[in-house]
Amino acid sequence: MKKINFLTQILIAFVAAVILGAIFGPDIAVVAPLGDAFLRLIQFIIAPLILATLVVGVAGTGDLQKMGRLGGKTVAYYLATSAIAISLGLGMGFLFSPGAGVDIPPESIDETAADVEQPEGVVDTLLNIIPTNPFEALVEGNILQIIFFALFLGIAIAAVGQKARPVLTFFEGFSEVMFKITSFVILLAPIGVFGLVAPIVGDHGLAILLPLGKVILAVATACILHVAITYGLAVKTLGRMSPIKFLKGIAPAGIFAFSSASSAGTLPITMKNTTENLGVSKGTSSFVLPLGATINMDGTAIYQGVAVLFIAQFYGIELTMMQLLMVVLIATLASIGTAGVPGAGLIMLTLVLTSIDLPLEGIALIAGIDRILDMFRTSVNVVGDATGAVVIDRNEPLDEDEHTAEEK
Ligand code: ASP
Numbered sequence: 001m002k003k004i005n006f007l008t009q010i011l012i013a014f015v016a017a018v019i020l021g022a023i024f025g026p027d028i029a030v031v032a033p034l035g036d037a038f039l040r041l042i043q044f045i046i047a048p049l050i051l052a053t054l055v056v057g058v059a060g061t062g063d064l065q066k067m068g069r070l071g072g073k074t075v076a077y078y079l080a081t082s083a084i085a086i087s088l089g090l091g092m093g094f095l096f097s098p099g100a101g102v103d104i105p106p107e108s109i110d111e112t113a114a115d116v117e118q119p120e121g122v123v124d125t126l127l128n129i130i131p132t133n134p135f136e137a138l139v140e141g142n143i144l145q146i147i148f149f150a151l152f153l154g155i156a157i158a159a160v161g162q163k164a165r166p167v168l169t170f171f172e173g174f175s176e177v178m179f180k181i182t183s184f185v186i187l188l189a190p191i192g193v194f195g196l197v198a199p200i201v202g203d204h205g206l207a208i209l210l211p212l213g214k215v216i217l218a219v220a221t222a223c224i225l226h227v228a229i230t231y232g233l234a235v236k237t238l239g240r241m242s243p244i245k246f247l248k249g250i251a252p253a254g255i256f257a258f259s260s261a262s263s264a265g266t267l268p269i270t271m272k273n274t275t276e277n278l279g280v281s282k283g284t285s286s287f288v289l290p291l292g293a294t295i296n297m298d299g300t301a302i303y304q305g306v307a308v309l310f311i312a313q314f315y316g317i318e319l320t321m322m323q324l325l326m327v328v329l330i331a332t333l334a335s336i337g338t339a340g341v342p343g344a345g346l347i348m349l350t351l352v353l354t355s356i357d358l359p360l361e362g363i364a365l366i367a368g369i370d371r372i373l374d375m376f377r378t379s380v381n382v383v384g385d386a387t388g389a390v391v392i393d394r395n396e397p398l399d400e401d402e403h404t405a406e407e408k
Contacts, residue, residue: 006189007248010255013190014197017259021201028202031195038192039260041185045178045268047138050290051150052175053271057283058154059168067151070396074288077388078296079332084230085222085298085380086331089305090324092222098214098306099313125336143264143294143340147287175282182268189256189269196259200371212369215310219373222302223380230298231387239390241278249277250386257382261374263293264340266382274389284393292385297335299377299384300345304331304352311353311362323356330355345377346370 004012021028061067129144131137137145157164157171232243239246247254253270257263263270271289274280308327312319319327334348346363353360366373 007251007255009190010193010252013194014255014259017194017197018201021198024198025202028198032199034191034195035193035197035199035259036195038185038188038195039262039265041188042192042265042268043141045182045185046143046264047141047146048174049178049182049268049271050143050146050286051138052171052178053282053286054147054150054290055154055157055171056168056175057281057286058151059157059164059171060283061154061158063158064155066396067155070287070392071291073396074291074388074392075295077391078292078384081230081234081384081387082296082298082301082332082335083328085226085384086301086305086328086335088222088226088230089219089302090309090327091305092218092225092302093306093309093313096214096218096221096306097309097313098212098218099310099315143290147290147294175286179272179282182272186252186269186272189252193256193259200375204369204372212366215306215366216369216372216376218306218310219303220376222306223299223376226298226302226380227383231383234387235390239387239394241390241394246278246387246390247383249273250383253386254379254383258375258379261342261371261378262340263297263378263381263385266378267293267340270382270386274386278386278390280389280393281397284397285389288389288392289385292388293340293382295336296385296388297338297340297345297377297381299380300338300348301331301335302380303345303373303377304334304349307349307362307366308352308356308358311358311365314362314365315359317358319356326356327352340378340381342374342378343370345374 058067128142129148131142131145131149134145134149137149157168227247228243231246235241235243235246250270250273253266253273256269257266260266267290270293271282271285274285274289275282305327308331309319330352331348334351338344338348346367349363350360353362
């Protein structure tokens with residue numbers, strides 16, 4: 001029998017999950033452990049994978065100036081795409097006017113959602129990048145802190161030179177092993193997708209979508225436009241790669257992000273897709289992607305734009321130009337602090353709403369469909385991270401240690 005290719009397998013699992021979820025309703029929750037097991041398998045790879053690959057990548061460069069330049073470019077690229085994303089979200093919010101004249105049945109308003117925890121401030125977020133204990137960072141899976149530790153380790157290994165050779169050899173071998181584990185685990189992705197998606201469809205049914213259909217439509221349209229236009233152009237011009245090839249290569253990660261609503265959880269798949277399908281060097285992908293998974297959230301930014309306008313329209317509040325600009329600024333910054341886990345965007349929305357004095361209760365209106373919006377925004381977050389890897393790698397690859405490439 002001809003082997004079905006991996007992408008097709010994932011798509012089949014996805015469609016089967018939607019159909020069976022719709023047929024069996026909440027009872028389909030029995031398959032949820034399949035999804036959870038897969039997510040756990042993927043998550044257990046993240047911390048050691050980032051540490052090992054990034055140490056090797058940085059030690060290979062050993063050039064502080066280059067690292068600084070690369071970091072600056074990466075952050076600038078991600079901030080720019082996020083600002084475009086939020087503007088697109090606002091545009092679609094105006095176009096679809098999802099909050100004008102909607103009548104939301106009281107049972108689908110989740111009052112408790114407005115009590116979400118307030119996110120931490122910008123200074124604390126920045127300070128938190130420095131780990132007080134690198135092992136704690138690894139244990140907790142704090143990605144920015146792991147990046148910080150790995151950068152230092154890599155730079156110091158390069159600075160020490162010959163004597164640090166065994167440490168580098170260890171990390172080289174270790175990173176190969178982690179990539180191997182990733183390959184094994186990813187074979188199970190279709191089962192994971194099925195286990196994640198079927199319970200969501202079974203739980204939500206299709207009825208909940210109706211009153212808020214326009215919000216979903218506005219978010220989905222903005223997401224598709226952002227991928228097609230912003231990413232298409234970025235990949236083609238800055239990355240010199242065909243957008244079709246790019247989308248095909250990153251599709252498994254995009255679909256898994258859609259199913260899991262976690263860009264951090266998708267990270268190992270994103271790294272595998274970019275290195276194997278898109279030809280990005282491991283050094284670049286291990287630096288740019290984890291950074292992207294934590295600070296780059298274009299889908300989330302789009303969602304903030306639509307949600308702000310939806311809530312303003314619902315309460316009949318007209319926003320001034322100043323407030324809109326404020327939304328662009330705050331949402332771009334907020335997306336840096338958003339964790340790549342399900343539902344994080346909803347928490348960051350409180351920050352944006354507070355900054356322009358919109359009622360926080362507005363959050364309760366969309367909380368019921370947040371998971372569905374989360375699926376769209378997370379795929380865009382992940383695909384956006386991958387565009388960063390392609391663009392940066394084509395212009396300034398953070399190559400693996402020369403010794404690694406040659407000695408193999
Ligand atoms: N779930 C999103 C992610 O993991 C974050 C969000 O809630 O917007 O990228």
